[in-house]
Amino acid sequence: MTVLDHRNQPAEAAPVPGWRPGATAPRTDPAPLLPDAEPYRVLGTPAAAGTDPELLRELYRRLVAGRRYNQQATTLTKQGRLAVYPASTGQEACQVAAALALRPADWLFPSYRDTLAVVARGVDPLQALTLLRGDAHTGYDPRATRTAPLCTPLATQVPHAVGLAHAARLAGDDTVALALLGDGGTSEGDFHEGLNFAAVLHAPVVFLVQNNGYAISVPLTRQSAAPTLAHKAVGYGVPGRLVDGNDAAAVHAVLTEAVERARAGGGPTLVEALTYRIEAHTNADDATRYRQPEEVDAWRAHDPVRLLEDALRERGLLDERLVADAAEQAERLAARMRAEFHTDPAPDPMSLFAHVYAEPTQQLREQADRLAAELAAEAEAEDGTGSGVPGR
């Protein structure tokens, strides 16, 4: 088997005249590279009539729960219960619909803002928050749900997704990898290197850029001069797609097509979803320094939950039962978050030394002993008259 077998190129693909090995290979893939000028939309268009009612209902329940999750997590930061939370309010459709386009054996590579996508993969909603609460770096087992750790350094997860997809293909599996990133992340070298590797390796990977208008304070116009971020695919020989990121049905359709194309050997796709970050970058950010409230209000009018609600109502699918069920599910989740996060967690200090290496080094064992002795002395002091001040 040669390395190129995984490209599933049609055996009859005849050499193109003038082409010689070492020159740029002609693309045999029929998918056009350039993105459409207009973002793909489903909700509010005739195409909405053709979407599966069960899918729409499922998206609705998850969007409502996701919105509530964002609100509750933001409140928890105000109460000092989370160290930080980058809310995805307004972007719920991208995250939920993208994750639902994957099969269980596929892999998701999320960034720090993508907790909802992570939850949609089946990670426990509370475990998805431990990084942001501050008690552990990754609160879930990535292998259990095939969800990589939430990634903080921008775009560095992109080549990981490519490598995993490549390895899966080499193993003969039909696993697809989906990498999520923001508009700002598309400026990082890792994004470009990842895209190029994916194209050259013809890896079964999909990149979803959630273009929410800003990278912290920097607007898209100062981030990229490309007509769209989806255009960035073209130079690498990868198809680019543009979709309304607040239209859950459209995101689901475009992602499903890209994922299944990758699965069938069609190679990578770059999808740009147009959306908006309703909240500040994180609770530590002051968005009034760089954007006008009118702009936020305009996007509120294009709210992903409302768009879906309207579409469901139009088709007579939004019965009271669904509304009540979705609301109750969301409230239960919020209540669980409050209950769990209003207790003081006590991560074990000795866990500092676990998992640094497969086998701790001699030095680490000594350092662990030293910390254990300090903790014992602290505990003793606390029982007596000691201050018990940690770290003293």
Next chain:
Amino acid sequence: MSTAVTEQHGLRTGTMAQALNLALRDAMRADRTVHVLGEDVGALGGVFRITDGLTAEFGPDRCLDTPLAEAGILGTAVGMAMYGLRPVVEMQFDAFAYPALEQLFSHVAKMRNRTAGKLPLPITVRIPYGGGIGGVEHHSDASEAYYAHTPGLHVVTPATVADAYGLLRESIASDDPVVFLEPKRLYWGKAEWDPAAAVEPVGRAVLRRPGTSAVLVSYGPSLPVCLEAAEAAKAEGWDLAVLDLRSLVPFDEETACAVVRSLGRAVVVHESAGFGGAGAEIAARLTEKCFHHLAAPVLRVTGFDIPYPPPMLEHHHLPGVDRILDAVARLQWEE
């Protein structure tokens, strides 16, 4: 490096963040070739507000919001410096400087040497560093050893408000590249200071507290912890001196050795990992130069050799007063 602090401001009370902001402002007023660039340095004023108001005063060309790409930012700064500008680059957080390490190590640090002195690069790379602010993963690294290990770079780190101003002005005025490490947990500490008063130049260590028993040698974020430890040590009969290195490169061997020789006992303190850390170099150097004056080995108190922990556990990792006092107790060396 020459001291470029000339303007009169009078005594004022301010935070280290404000002092750094003023240093940038004054440097840009004094020298048109000084340009600031980085992520979010414009309208936002940087995530720590160190560049607050610079775009308003000097325009978006002199204080430039860049695309999000650290290698691109620093690489662009290299070209700007080659054409006569004095770029001051902001890296948003310590660990986010890593994409730029190729530019820093392969080009910024070496251009003077590679070009036989024809292309010096007067670039200042400001990097907020260190822990203690409850940051999640990748927001609390202390990477000074990487930079200090790279020949061609100055590595400067203030511990006081006055030094933040003075050292940054000097770093910007330097004709060599400077990695300027800003201890983020000291950003909001207030002090009274006089921007017009000259500080000791880069490369000179300063004794922050005299003492007679032993010396704590430190820098940046660990310095206030050392001062606190010295205060606490009085109860145990120790009169500790505290030496603030202020820059790792150049390393002020003369001052450090003089103190160590006179006291015979020294503890080096820093929060980054101990193995291969800056303290290893300092302890080895002091031992080599002061061996016959030492009553005990030069000891180190450092962070553990672990990836920086989640915020809820960081206080167990960061050297605190007790850990320093334990080391001081071990200086009563009896083999």
